[in-house]
Amino acid sequence: MRVVVATHNAHKVEELGRILSPLLPGIELVKYDGPDADETGDTFAANALIKAREAAQHTGLPALADDSGIAVDALEGAPGIRSARYAGTREDADNNALLLENLKGVEDRAAQFMCAAAFVDGEFEAVELGVWPGCVLTEARGAGGFGYDPLFQPDGETRASAELSAAEKDALSHRRRAFEQLAQVIRSRSL
Numbered sequence: 001m002r003v004v005v006a007t008h009n010a011h012k013v014e015e016l017g018r019i020l021s022p023l024l025p026g027i028e029l030v031k032y033d034g035p036d037a038d039e040t041g042d043t044f045a046a047n048a049l050i051k052a053r054e055a056a057q058h059t060g061l062p063a064l065a066d067d068s069g070i071a072v073d074a075l076e077g078a079p080g081i082r083s084a085r086y087a088g089t090r091e092d093a094d095n096n097a098l099l100l101e102n103l104k105g106v107e108d109r110a111a112q113f114m115c116a117a118a119f120v121d122g123e124f125e126a127v128e129l130g131v132w133p134g135c136v137l138t139e140a141r142g143a144g145g146f147g148y149d150p151l152f153q154p155d156g157e158t159r160a161s162a163e164l165s166a167a168e169k170d171a172l173s174h175r176r177r178a179f180e181q182l183a184q185v186i187r188s189r190s191l
Contacts, residue, residue: 003119004030006037006055006065011146016064016179018170023183034058044068044081044116045127052120062121064182068174070148072136073110075102080114083148096140096151109136113152113161117178119186126185130177134161145169 001024005013017029037054041047044067051065069083079086079099087094103109113132118125133155140150142162149162154172161169170176 001026002028002030002061004032004055004059004061004063006032006051006063008032008036009146012066012175015166015170015175016066018166019176019179020183023180024186029064030059030061032059032063039067039081041067042081044114045118045129047081048116048118049120049125049127052118052125056120056122062119064117064119064179066115066117066175066178068113068115068178070099070136070152071112071114072099072103074106074108078102092147096148099136099148099151100138103136103138109138110134111136111152113148113174115174115178117175117182119182121189124189126182128178128181128185130174130179130181132172132174132177 005016013031020027032055034055037051039047039050041050047067048065052063055063055065069080071077071080084090087098111134115130116127118127134153137151137153137160141160142150145162150160152161154161
């Protein structure tokens, strides 16, 4: 099955390939080359569907998309759906610096990585949500991953997400949790 992945983020395409290949044997992920969708939704799920619909319409292929980010309890869920644009520059270093600045002096740093995974194939649409609980560290650690990974410490871990191997992160992450559920929906649909 050929499926377009509605992102221009090469890291996400690689990560999804690693996650989905054992869950959906035979799936061929195709890189999206179309225009960015306007993410006008007010939830991760709404934005994931907007992106998947746009990619499916543009390519004529079934489409996968996700919308993900970090939600910090002390910041009333921010950066949330604006995680990638939090500092206004779309640069990971700027977003991380602003998050640390906004959490200066805050003791309860509970946070969750959240991911809504969407699949669109013609009239059929499905969305699943994955949540990875943890906390925001006081300084960046590790060189792996991307986005907020250097600042996020998953519950039950002593390492930042950026200190986990790709295989460890793939087994635990919010994206894994969302796409694992979505893969079950896709498998049941294609049986």
